[in-house]
Amino acid sequence: MLDVASGYPAIDLYLAQSYERVRGMSSRFAAAICGHLIRRQSALGVSGEFVEIGTFEGRFFIAMALGLEPGEKALGIDRFDWPDAGVESRFLANCAAHGVARDRCVSWKVDSREITPAELREKLGGRPVRFVHIDGHHSRDCLINDLELVAPLLHRDGIICLDDMLHPGYPMITSAVFEYFARHPEMRLLCVVDREDIVAAAKFLICRGESLGLYEQGLLKAFSRFHYALNADMETYFALVLTPRPRLAEVS
Numbered sequence: 001m002l003d004v005a006s007g008y009p010a011i012d013l014y015l016a017q018s019y020e021r022v023r024g025m026s027s028r029f030a031a032a033i034c035g036h037l038i039r040r041q042s043a044l045g046v047s048g049e050f051v052e053i054g055t056f057e058g059r060f061f062i063a064m065a066l067g068l069e070p071g072e073k074a075l076g077i078d079r080f081d082w083p084d085a086g087v088e089s090r091f092l093a094n095c096a097a098h099g100v101a102r103d104r105c106v107s108w109k110v111d112s113r114e115i116t117p118a119e120l121r122e123k124l125g126g127r128p129v130r131f132v133h134i135d136g137h138h139s140r141d142c143l144i145n146d147l148e149l150v151a152p153l154l155h156r157d158g159i160i161c162l163d164d165m166l167h168p169g170y171p172m173i174t175s176a177v178f179e180y181f182a183r184h185p186e187m188r189l190l191c192v193v194d195r196e197d198i199v200a201a202a203k204f205l206i207c208r209g210e211s212l213g214l215y216e217q218g219l220l221k222a223f224s225r226f227h228y229a230l231n232a233d234m235e236t237y238f239a240l241v242l243t244p245r246p247r248l249a250e251v252s
């Protein structure tokens with residue numbers, strides 16, 4: 001098992017003991033990196049809610065919810081109809097079993113394409129979102145919908161995490177991100193979190209360009225042994241790349 005931790009004790013206990021026992025698809029590597037960012041945000045006073053689109057049984061959701069500060073809430077949005085109608089109750093039971101207080105987690109059984117930013121804002125009581133994980137329907141249209149749904153509610157220094165980027169099974173959805181960057185030049189790729197496995201695929205972390213400096217050095221320091229030294233070439237800038245087993249091709 002990969003030795004990786006967020007630095008936040010409650011998250012790391014969950015990652016070490018229970019993460020892989022909760023059914024789900026996100027990698028423990030990515031959850032540790034995102035847990036580190038939640039902790040960093042708390043240290044910086046970046047406060048707000050955690051939102052996940054595509055919560056399933058709560059594997060990744062629980063890790064992030066355990067890192068929130070008192071009074072902050074975690075909202076899980078899902079159709080909760082796959083693979084059967086029991087998935088929402090299994091999600092809530094998993095939250096309770098792994099230490100997420102009932103009044104901290106909120107589930108919303110809805111298709112993300114059927115809600116507006118105004119309705120989401122109302123659900124959040126007008127509070128900003130500091131961290132979002134988008135892991136719902138893996139189509140370009142839905143990813144664009146989900147990005148435009150959450151971005152207006154994002155804290156100025158908030159982070160959006162996008163699942164299954166560069167996944168061999170969904171080659172088209174990454175293009176939705178680049179279309180989004182073209183429409184929102186204030187947003188930047190903060191980090192590519194490489195995949196552990198085909199079912200625990202890569203994630204992109206994005207935030208406003210002006211917020212990059214809050215997170216880059218902390219990520220580099222905490223995860224230096226996972227840093228891919230060549231980084232990600234975004235044509236006009238380079239973004240961090242963290243990968244479970246970094247190495248370069250041997251050329252001599």
Ligand SMILES: C[S@@+](CC[C@H](N)C(=O)[O-])C[C@H]1O[C@@H](n2cnc3c(N)ncnc32)[C@H](O)[C@@H]1O
Pocket residue numbers: 023024025026053054055056057058059060061077078079080081082110111112113135136137138142
């Ligand atoms: C890959 S699973 C999520 C895995 C989970 N985030 C994890 O890390 O373990 C995708 C989830 O997205 C949900 N979903 C798919 N399309 C959706 C939509 N349009 N609105 C809301 N949820 C959706 C599915 O019901 C499913 O539970």
